[in-house]
Amino acid sequence: MSDTAQESQAELIEEFEMFDNWMDRYQYIIDMGKQLPAFPDEWKTDELKIQGCQSNVWMRSQRDGERLHFDATSDAAIVSGLIAVLMRIFNDRPPAEIAATPPSFLEELGLDKHLSPTRSNGLHAMLERIYQVAKAEA
Template sequence: MNATATTRAEQAQQEITEEFAFLGDWTERYQYLIDLGRQLPPFPDEYKTEAYRVHGCQSMVWLVPSGDASCMHFEAASDSAIVSGLIALVLRVYSDRPAAEILATEPAFIGTIGLAKHLSPTRSNGLAAMLAKLKGYAAAAGGG
């Protein structure tokens, strides 16, 4: 791949980084996360089952995969406003992508926008658990 070719996941991470660069302090950034979470599409109650639950999160989080190795789609929800915002960011980077791209994409935006330093340990653990489950679904779909 030449240096100018970027994946859609990398492009999404760059856009997230640029959006957060416009926000001043972490009060504004948390509010933006909450606003992003509010924009998630409605999540069907029938998906709020143990089978789709992400363990390792302090709040309740559900992650539902669909599609196949050529294009995986994810729906997710949480009972926490900030975690819902994190979900919105994760879905922008990883949903509607080929499984191989999902597996190859590191969540660089977490460090780039300063999330790693500003999330509580329990939220950081939950975010890591969500990413691990998402990548597990991609691996199971034949992404690697």
């Protein structure tokens, strides 16, 4: 893991530059999602479900000392990959750092242009949850 969320974003952007087309980028996102840690069924509650996503998404957060830890899952492959992208940037970071890190990767990777409107809405709903938790814990 990189030292800061900004560094993680920069590394991610650099990795995506290796791919010539969006089909390869989508496959990379899907592959990242396949590596998410297991998310127990007992965590799949209405309270942890993210509203605004077309597919089912659950996100759990907990404070671990000075850092926030997130666990999340989805029943859709691309969305699971988007979760993995978010976890790579924001997971296990101090709340103040999370809250102060703008999601510049969205524009720099072109995700806003290449995701369907429903996936984009879901991604923004997940980001909103991460920022809400970080601000509440800061």
